[in-house]
Amino acid sequence: MAALTTQNIVAAGTKPTFSAAALTDTAEVGNGHNTFIVYKNTDSNAKTITITVLGLTAYGEQQPDPALTLGATTGELWIPLRREYDQADGLGRASITVSGTGGVTGVTVAVVRMS
Template identity: 35%
Template sequence: MATRTPQAITVGGITPTYHAATAATGDKVKAGDRTFIHVRNGAGAPVTVTFSGVGKTSYQEDLPDKAYTVAASGELLIPVLPSLGDSEDGSLATFVCSAAADVTFAALRI
């Protein structure tokens, strides 16, 4: 499992660095109000990106996992809001792609 630091998008713009998705153990990124991941699916089938351990209710019960579908040969911008971060893990959000072949992502912050 790799922890990725969100790349800052500046006034001058950036050329984002993309990372190969890790299907078995997933990846982590620090959650924040202005943080998102850009997922690119180069595969011929849809991929599901699932955030787990997304927090607790006011009664301290676990919230359900949050899942997003990226279409075959598609892209999706997914917000990594603070509610997705685990406060016990330094507000890191963990996400797993259902398949990793031909799936890349960039962690970004605006």
Template identity: 40%
Template sequence: MALLTPQQVGITGTTPTYGAVAASDTVTPDDRTFLIVKNAGGSPDTCTVVIPGSYLGQAIPDVAVTVPATNGERWIGPLNAAAVDPTTGLVTITHSFTTSVTCALVRI
């Protein structure tokens, strides 16, 4: 598990730096932060934003986003306080497939 650091998007342009995903990554919540996931692998990657807690005794569903195989790309967010784990204070994102999958955390 890795705590990802956001890259600030600037008015003069930003080229995000991508790194390999882990089976589980975390981010600090922010209303202006998005995760860009690119998949160059041979299988789809289901990225799941883990939503902790329950409402009226029912688990709040996680948010699953499928990133297609080979040349798939998805922007996920904003990764705000609604998804925070109260134990860690962080948002957790899991990946079903990690081979040739990269991500960049950006803040607009």
């Protein structure tokens, strides 16, 4: 598991630095409105990005974990890191998992925040 560093978007423009994704990463959720995790995939296999959500719904059922498809070869996802994704560990971080054929081969990630 890797704790990803948040990069701030500045008025002059920003090109985030991408790093290799781990099977499970954690990322700061920020204020829940201004922080995104960005995945890119160059592998020939699509991947699934799953965000762990804690807690129960108003009906007492487990909150659903969003699972998003990261397309093959040129796939890119910008996922807002909502407050509901906070793992309640006092660190204000979300837990995100990459799965699919080939694991994290060809998958890079960056966390960006509008300041």
